[in-house]
Amino acid sequence: MGIKHYDVFVIGTGTAGKGVAKDCAKAGMKVAIADNREYGGTCPNRGCDPKKVLVGITEVIELATNLKGKGITDAPEVNWQDLQKFKDQFVSAIPAATEKDLKSTGIDMYHQSPKFLDENTLSVEGKTVTAGTIVIATGNKPMELKIPGREHLLRSEDFLHQAELPEEIIFIGAGYIGMEFAHIAARCGSKVTIIEFGERPLAPFEADIVKYLTKASEDLGINFIFNAEASEVEKLQTNYRVQYKKNGKTESIKAKAVFNTAGRVPSIDELDLEKGNVSFEKNGISVNEYLQNTTNKSVYACGDVSASGSLPLTPVSSQESRIVSINIRNGNSEIMDFPPVPSVVFTLPQLASIGLTEQQAKDKSYDIVVEYKSVPHWFNAKRMAEEVYAYKTIVDKKRNLILGAHIIGGGAGEMINLFVLAMCGKLTTENLKAMIFAYPTWGNDIKGMV
Structure with a gap:
């Protein structure tokens, strides 16, 4: 049996990898994809999605605890086993559903981490395959602590x-x-x-x-x-x-x-990148503005494993997947130029951030206006009996544009998305204040933050 050749071989079945594979397959290319773990990647299987399900029950506990004596008599108790069963409803079907989705587009699937043999040749499942383009989308993995025990x-x-x-x-x-x-x-x-x-x-x-x-x-x-x-x-x-x-x-x-x-580090140890002439660095696979490897032009990288300078977040992986997909199908025509990216820490209270910190703005020599306040007396926090609600916004004094927003509070994760719209749309603080939002909502509060 001869060596199988693919137009595109994708390593990794998470958000980034499966997006590229499906786009290329729908464009008529012969595509394969491989993963050494269950299909679907970190986020839906063992990351953000199951974590948020567990967070959901703690939100109930927190709210009930805050309102105890204000209409609530007792805070609920947690049944951890029942919570795990509920979480599994979101997780258990992901691998099979992902494989079914990929199979429906005619993609060949492998269940092992490939190793490079040369720039365009891989060894996977004991087979040797070649590919015109190889996409590395293996994500990150926990950093090993090199300590005894x-x-x-x-x-x-x-x-x-x-x-x-x-x-x-x-x-x-x-x-x-x-x-x-x-x-x-x-x-x-x-x-x-x-x-x-x-x-x-x-x-x-x-x-x-x-x-x-x-x-x-x-x-x-x-x-x-x-x-x-x-x-x-x-x-x-x-x-x-x-x-x-x-x-x-x-x-x-x-x-x-x-x-x-x-912390987490790029998942690249098993790939034998040196044999493929694939350059890499501390933050992952080295890429140019097209998300193409800097030494092996047959290789692209997207998602958390790409040393693109972007944040290792699922929405960013989706964007990088889109860019790589376009550049494979149409030639290098789309460069990586991302808008401001929000981050949310799903603790209670939530912490959300976008853009520059105050120190980063000063380091870049911006002339800034900083507004920094603790506002648990604002209505939305007060009605939920939340004791923590604060923000810091950084505005470019010359252009009156928002450079950064940082919020802690119950609605921070949703509020930060409105700052995304304001920053991507280059709205001035006057533009924002002139808008009419629904009241009383957490979103309306952002007008008072700039």
Whole structure:
């Protein structure tokens, strides 16, 4: 049997990869796709979607707790097993549905991570295949903590599938994954500790807004150990002991489970990129403005694995998928030029951000107007008995355009989308204030933030 040749071979079946594969197949190209895990990628299987289902029940708990004595008599109790069954309704069908969708467009499917043999040749499932174009869309994976006892560390996806919620949990890393899961666990009854290498959680986010989330997390019962480096994990009879270094001293803490939430790195280890002359860097596959590899022009990369400079978020992966798809089908004609991208941390309260922080705006020498206020007395927060509601907006004084917006509060995740519209549409603050929004809504509040 001869070597099979494809016009396009896609590695990765998440948002980015399957989008390219389907577009190219519909355009009449011979396409294959491969994945070494269940089809569908991180977001729907073991990431944002199942996480948001778990967050949903904590929103009920939070609201009922806030309104206790104001019409609510008792806060509800959580049944973790029932919650997991509910979450599985969203997750369990994804792999089969993804494969059915891809098969319907005539795409050949492989269930292994391919390895490069040369610039246009791959080895997969014991077969050798060639392709005119190879698309790398393998996403990110948890960063390994190279410490003794690391085999005892659980990953973020393990948290999503815990049959029983551990009574005590340690999270190593206070990025958005660690913070979100810590809030879920704490509200569902676990005693939570977060060990963080830096001096605060969520280092890339606006410090003045993050401090409100830190305080709210502590009030929830989450214990932070900042400026600390985990150095060893030891399995005891019924617990795990984590040793960490802080201020030159080695200290330790015990818990029933320890999760590595220290960050994610490009999932490229298994690809043998050197054999394919595929250049890569710390943030992933090196690409030009067309999302084409800088050394192997037969290779494109999109999604979290692409070192494009964009945020590793699912909506960004969709955009990069669209760009790669166009450039494969029509020649390099579409460059990567993304609008401002919002980020949301689904803790309670939510933290949302878009654009520049105050320091970043100063570093770029903008002449800025900064508005920074805590407003729990505003109606929307007050009616929900929310004690945390604050914002910081950064406006270019010369053009009166919004450079950045940072919000913490119950409606932050939806409100930030209105700032996306304002920034992408280049609306001035006067334009925004002149609009009439529905009232009383969280969205209407943004007019008071600029």
